Structure formats: structure tokens, C-alpha cells
Amino acid sequence: MAVFKKVLIGVLAGFLLILGLIALLIFFFFYSMDRLTEGEFMTEETSPDGTYTLKAYLTNGGATVAYAVRGELVTNDSGKTKNISWQYREEEAEIEWLDEDTVVINGVELDVPGERYDYRKD
Numbered sequence: 001m002a003v004f005k006k007v008l009i010g011v012l013a014g015f016l017l018i019l020g021l022i023a024l025l026i027f028f029f030f031y032s033m034d035r036l037t038e039g040e041f042m043t044e045e046t047s048p049d050g051t052y053t054l055k056a057y058l059t060n061g062g063a064t065v066a067y068a069v070r071g072e073l074v075t076n077d078s079g080k081t082k083n084i085s086w087q088y089r090e091e092e093a094e095i096e097w098l099d100e101d102t103v104v105i106n107g108v109e110l111d112v113p114g115e116r117y118d119y120r121k122d
Helices: 001-032
Strands: 039-047 053-061 069-074 083-089 095-099 104-106 108-111
Touching: 053 095, 053 104, 083 108, 095 108
Parallel strands: none
Antiparallel strands: 039 053, 053 069, 069 083, 095 104, 104 108
16 A cells, blocks of 8 residues: 555656746747847937936737737846736837836836736736
């Protein structure tokens, strides 16, 4: 009976590991904002204190997909960038900084650098 229990635990652990890897791959290839297409530069706005710059890019997914706007946050002192906004069915970017850490992109308010907006999660 002890051998059967060890084999069962091993099989279940292996199954959970494989299931976890599949879930991670699905997230990486279909939901991660780090893999968005670069797009065509549209505009940029710098925060009032000069800490951040938000750059907007227009992306075209092809003939059967609508345009989207990708917002990229640049930390000016280090040059680090990260995608913080992904808005589908948009062709223009209106960027307004409310204060040093709050930006509005096409009506979506975000506290930077922590918050992100991804239309796929609505």
C-alpha cells in the first residue's frame, strides 16, 4: 500500500507541475503586457516633476483586428520602460498628468508606476 501511495503522489505532483507550466505559457504568450507589439510612435507627455514620461504608440494587428494604443512608461533617471496601458479600438492618445504619479490616458486614470490597464482584463 505504501508503494501505491508514493506512486499516486508522484503522478499527481507531475500532473500539477505540467498543468502549472501550461498555464504559465498561456499567460506569457496571450496575456502578458511585456510582449505587446511596438507600434508607431504617436505622442509623449512628461510628468510635472520630470520623473516619468508616458509615450503612446499606435499598433495595427492586421486586416481583421482594430487599432490599439499602447502606453509605455519611461522612468527618466534610469531609462527603464514598461507597458502600463493597452487600449483596444483606439486610434488616438490623449495623455494628461494630474500630478507627479497620476496620469489619464484616453479617460483611464492610473497611478504610476504600479497600476496598469489592459482592456483584455475588463
